[in-house]
Each structure stands twice: as C-alpha cells, then as structure tokens.
Amino acid sequence: MSDLVFIAFPSEQKAEEVRQKVLGLQREYLIELEDAVVVVKDENGRVKLNQLLNPTATGAVSGALWGTLIGFIFLMPLVGTALGAASGALGGKLTDYGINDAFMKDAASALQPGMGGLFLLIRKMTADKVLADLEGIGGTVVRTSLDGKAEAALREAIAGQVASGTDDKAATQP
Structure with missing residues (x-):
C-alpha cells in the first residue's frame, strides 16, 4: 500500500x-x-x-509511432502518423496516473x-x-x-x- x-x-x-x-x-x-x-x-x-509525466505528450508520441507503422502497411504513413498522434494524445489526456x-x-x-x-x-x-x-x-x-x-x-x-x-x-x- x-x-x-x-x-x-x-x-x-x-x-x-x-x-x-x-x-x-x-x-x-x-x-x-x-x-x-x-x-x-x-x-x-x-x-x-x-x-x-505528461500523459498527453507521451500518448501523442506513442500514437504517432504506431500510426506511422500502420500507415506504412496501407501506404499512407503521414495520414497514419497524424491519426495515431491525435488518438494517442486523446487517450493520454483521458488517462490519469498516480x-x-x-x-x-x-x-x-x-x-x-x-x-x-x-x-x-x-x-x-x-x-x-x-x-x-x-x-x-x-x-x-x-x-x-x-x-x-x-x-x-x-x-x-x-x-x-x-x-x-x-x-x-x-x-x-x-
């Protein structure tokens, strides 16, 4: 505890x-x-x-990385990066650690x-x-x-x- x-x-x-x-x-x-x-x-x-720890920034960086990787699969890395960063930032903002x-x-x-x-x-x-x-x-x-x-x-x-x-x-x- x-x-x-x-x-x-x-x-x-x-x-x-x-x-x-x-x-x-x-x-x-x-x-x-x-x-x-x-x-x-x-x-x-x-x-x-x-x-x-800033969960919004951390989520945006993580989301951008994953969005880029997924974007490469569908041959749209920039769109994937943008969508990944936005969704990661939103997820980070809604998360509260500590x-x-x-x-x-x-x-x-x-x-x-x-x-x-x-x-x-x-x-x-x-x-x-x-x-x-x-x-x-x-x-x-x-x-x-x-x-x-x-x-x-x-x-x-x-x-x-x-x-x-x-x-x-x-x-x-x-």
Whole structure:
C-alpha cells in the first residue's frame, strides 16, 4: 500500500527543489515513488499541477509511432502518423496516473496565493535515511496517510528537529 504526503512550501521553487532532492533519493534506492507532483496556487487563486509525466505528450508520441507503422502497411504513413498522434494524445489526456488530479487541486486550494506544494505518493522507503536527508528542508506537512508515529517523525524532520544518533565527538573525529 502506498502513502500520500502533501507538504506546503513558501514558493514553487522550494517545492521543486525538494522534489529534485527526493528524486535523487530515489536514484539511491532509498525511496520508491509512484508520483511526485508540484502544485502552485497563483495570484488569481488557480491551482496549477506540475507533474513528472505528461500523459498527453507521451500518448501523442506513442500514437504517432504506431500510426506511422500502420500507415506504412496501407501506404499512407503521414495520414497514419497524424491519426495515431491525435488518438494517442486523446487517450493520454483521458488517462490519469498516480495521484488523482481533482484531489490534488482540492487539497492545494488550502494554499495561500504564491505558495507551492509537493505531493508525494510513496510506495516504500527507508524511513530513517530519508528523514535524515530531508531534515530541515522547511515547509509544513498539510496531509498524510502515514500512521501517527511516522507523521510526527516527518514533521520533526522537516522542521529540523530530528536528533541525530551520533555523538558530537564521534562526528568531529576523522
């Protein structure tokens, strides 16, 4: 089962910076994400989603490839490419991977204008190492599906209040 975390930040840039940090942790195999979306509430109150994967573009590229191949069979590759790209884009637009877009827009409506947020859908993680890397990033935990103990640990880490398990003397010795 996956866990959902929504963290609010003072700006879109800070939310994107933290997302890149979390993606770096994923490359180190410390966390496994299903989705990571930056949301922004603009000055007019509209919520914009900045997703990792654009299903419309992906569908258009895939559809164009298959349309071209099928078009070659019927000796009309350009028509096949155009029809394939259009149908792929439509299919991609109707597809929603990861976190539900309507849910994210509803949750992000609680943000103040100009603020950003980060939604993480976490499949699994090495909690102690991830929390240590996220220590002191700032932000406010808005919602989670974590249990009470894990949520409290996340709030403490983000605020920079995690007690390190090492002795100060040991940390300064070579």
